[in-house]
Amino acid sequence: MTVMETTGTGTDLCAGPPQQNRRPDGQDRYTISEVVALTGLTAHTLRWYERIGLMPHIDRSHTGQRRYTNRDLDWLDLVGKLRLTGMPVADMVRYAELVRAGDHTYGERFELLRTTREDVLARIDELRGTLAVLDRKISFYADAGRALASEGSR
Amino acid sequence: MTVMETTGTGTDLCAGPPQQNRRPDGQDRYTISEVVALTGLTAHTLRWYERIGLMPHIDRSHTGQRRYTNRDLDWLDLVGKLRLTGMPVADMVRYAELVRAGDHTYGERFELLRTTREDVLARIDELRGTLAVLDRKISFYADAGRALASEGSR
DNA sequence: CGCTTGCTTGGAGCGCACTCCAAGGTTCTA
DNA sequence: TAGAACCTTGGAGTGCGCTCCAAGCAAGCG
Numbered sequence: 001m002t003v004m005e006t007t008g009t010g011t012d013l014c015a016g017p018p019q020q021n022r023r024p025d026g027q028d029r030y031t032i033s034e035v036v037a038l039t040g041l042t043a044h045t046l047r048w049y050e051r052i053g054l055m056p057h058i059d060r061s062h063t064g065q066r067r068y069t070n071r072d073l074d075w076l077d078l079v080g081k082l083r084l085t086g087m088p089v090a091d092m093v094r095y096a097e098l099v100r101a102g103d104h105t106y107g108e109r110f111e112l113l114r115t116t117r118e119d120v121l122a123r124i125d126e127l128r129g130t131l132a133v134l135d136r137k138i139s140f141y142a143d144a145g146r147a148l149a150s151e152g153s154r
Numbered sequence: 155m156t157v158m159e160t161t162g163t164g165t166d167l168c169a170g171p172p173q174q175n176r177r178p179d180g181q182d183r184y185t186i187s188e189v190v191a192l193t194g195l196t197a198h199t200l201r202w203y204e205r206i207g208l209m210p211h212i213d214r215s216h217t218g219q220r221r222y223t224n225r226d227l228d229w230l231d232l233v234g235k236l237r238l239t240g241m242p243v244a245d246m247v248r249y250a251e252l253v254r255a256g257d258h259t260y261g262e263r264f265e266l267l268r269t270t271r272e273d274v275l276a277r278i279d280e281l282r283g284t285l286a287v288l289d290r291k292i293s294f295y296a297d298a299g300r301a302l303a304s305e306g307s308r
Numbered sequence: 309c310g311c312t313t314g315c316t317t318g319g320a321g322c323g324c325a326c327t328c329c330a331a332g333g334t335t336c337t338a
Numbered sequence: 339t340a341g342a343a344c345c346t347t348g349g350a351g352t353g354c355g356c357t358c359c360a361a362g363c364a365a366g367c368g
Contacts, residue, residue, distance in 0.1 A: 033314070043315085044357055051318095063364060065315055081287045084280055089355065110295035117288045124281050126238050127274050133235045134271045141264035187344070197345085198327055205348095217334060219345055243325065 022070055029059070029067040039076050053093050054079065056100065085120050173231070176224055183213070183221040193230050207247050208233065210254065239274050 021038055022028065032043045039046075046066075049055045055075065058066045082092050095112055098105040175192055176182065186197045193200075200220075203209045209229065212220045236246050249266055252259040 031315080042357075045355085047317090048356065061315095063315085065364085078287070078291075081284045085284045085288075106295055106298050110292065110299060113288055113292050113295065117285065117292060120281050120285050120288065124278055124285075127278050127281075130235045130239045131271065131274050131278075133232070134239075134267055134274065137232075138264065138267050138271060141260055141267065144260050145264060185345080196327075199325085201347090202326065215334095215345095217345090219334075 022073065025070055028070040029061075030069075030073070032066050032068070035068045035073065035076070038073060039080065041076070049079070052089070054089065054096055056096075082116070085116055086123065087116055087119075091116075173224075173227065176227065179224055182224040183215075184223070184227070186220050186222070189222045189227065189230070192227060193234065195230070203233070206243070208243065208250050210250075236270070239270055240277065241270055241273075 023030075030038070032046055035041070035046060036043050041049075046055075050058060055072065058068055058072060061067050079092060082095070083089075091112070095109065098109050098112070177184075184192070186200055189195070189200060190197050195203075200209075204212055209226065212222055212226060215221050233246060236249070237243075245266070249263065252263050252266070
């Protein structure tokens with residue numbers, strides 16, 4: 001038995017919310033500029049992601065141009081989320097390698113995600129701390145502003 | 155009238171929680187390595203902060219060595235917090251310039267902090283979004299792990 | 309056909325935030 | 339008073355994550 005995900009061959013997608021602006025599977029051969037429009041990444045970045053192994057090798061047209069699939073877009077969505085967590089690109093490449101390596105890396109992927117989750121929680125806490133400091137200073141300046149204003153109106 | 159903060163001359167500190175490991179005001183002349191120990195920054199970074207205008211000009215011993223004050227440490231604490239928010243160094247320098255420029259920049263400082271606060275809130279929300287994705291994937295892998303384990307024990 | 313627009317590649321360049329270096333002066337401890 | 343440990347400076351170097359360039363092929367259109 002192999003644990004099933006979406007359609008089987010070595011991705012790692014456990015179906016998030018369905019994405020907008022996509023073509024149905026079967027007609028999903030997007031040019032790089034379409035992917036730029038859908039993801040907000042630049043074409044440079046998309047090619048770079050492929051070069052460094054963060055993307056699987058993308059399918060090509062008969063003339064060698066990239067044709068991205070819905071599956072590729074799903075992967076890019078995940079990469080986008082991981083990037084938002086602040087995960088270094090090198091770690092995402094590591095994760096991509098694990099996905100390519102097959103089912104026996106599930107444990108390692110799990111660990112990597114769990115660690116990332118912990119990091120995110122810690123970061124949120126850190127930000128809450130800074131928020132407290134900001135609020136203290138902001139209310140100081142608000143008071144100072146009022147004091148100066150009332151002085152101005154005297 | 156001048157709106158009072160701690161002791162008057164052009165800082166911007168509205169007294170957070172009192173800091174540990176400090177000497178009382180009056181004997182507060184810390185060497186750079188003491189500040190390294192207190193802040194976790196490197197000496198390189200402290201000198202660099204000064205060069206780029208993120209610190210006021212630090213007081214010197216009669217031979218030209220830096221002697222930091224409690225006030226300087228307070229400022230470094232704030233800088234540390236702002237850095238945690240992800241604020242670019244250039245923006246912090248701008249804030250430092252406003253502080254040096256005097257009381258008439260209160261409004262601008264207020265705005266800068268308010269914007270930063272909004273950014274932090276947005277970032278926290280963003281992180282919560284990634285947390286949802288991570289949790290979904292993590293539970294997927296947990297299930298997959300259990301499935302493989304039960305298969306292995308059969 | 310000519311023109312525009314889009315795509316390809318390897319490799320160089322950039323902005324940020326440090327990080328380190330060399331060469332020399334200072335301060336502390338035994 | 340010797341030696342270790344620490345401090346000074348301007349400038350160069352580093353690692354990350356892109357970002358851009360040049361030169362050339364390809365596709366669509368009047």
